[in-house]
Amino acid sequence: VPTLDRPALGFRIVVGAALIACAAMNAPRLGQSLWDDEEYSVRRVILGSYQQKEGHPPKLKEVRWSDTLWYYAKPNNHFLNSILSRLSNSTWRMLTRPKGLQFSETALRLPAYLAGVLSVGVWALLLARTGFPHAGMILAWLIALHPWYMRFIPQTRGYALVFLFLPLACWLGLAAVRDGRWRFWIASGAAQFALFYSW
Secondary structure (H helix, E strand, C coil): CCCCCCCCHHHHHHHHHHHHHHHHHHHHHCCCCCCHHHHHHHHHHHCEEEECCCCCCCEEEECCHHHHHHCCCCCCCCHHHHHHHHHHHHHHHHHHCCCCCCCCHHHHHHHHHHHHHHHHHHHHHHHHHCCCHHHHHHHHHHHHHCHHHHHHCCCCCCHHHHHHHHHHHHHHHHHHHHHCCHHHHHHHHHHHHHHHHHC
16 A cells, blocks of 8 residues: 555665665766767757857857747657756856856756656655565666666656656555545646656
C-alpha cells in the first residue's frame, strides 16, 4: 500500500549513497560540448543562433518563447526540458553576464541532470512504498550504474525527466487509488501531464 511514512534508516543510507554515486559519476560530463540533437534544440528552441552581417560582429538572434513552447517542425523539441533549460541558461546569463557565447553547457543540462539523479531515489521509493524496500535499494544502484541511464542523464533532452515522472506518476496513482484524497488525484494528473510533456 503506498504510504507517506518515512523510510527506514538503512533504506535512506543505501539509496542516498546511490544518489550521490549517480550525481558524482555524471557531473563531469555536464560541461562537455553539445552533441547533435542538443545543439539543434539549443539553436532552434532554447537559445537561438548567431548571425553576421558584412562588416559587423556576429549577433545572437534569440528564439521566441513561442518557439520554445510550440516549435516541432522536427521531432526534437522535448518541451518541458526546453523550457527548464532556457530558464536555467537565462539565469546563468543574468548572474554571469558573459561576454562571449551566451550559453553554458552545464546550465543547459542542469535541469535534466537533477531530474535524472532524483529519479534514482523516486524509483527506489516507489518500490518501498509498495512493500519492497530491499528491491528498491537494489534498483537504486542498478539504475545509478546502468550505462544507458548514465548516457541520458547529463543531456539537455527530455529523457531524464521521463525517468523522474514515470515512477512519480505510478506512485501518486497508487496513492490516489488507495487513499482517495483529491490531492493525490490532482498530483497524479499533474505528474502524468509532466511525463507526456517531457517527451
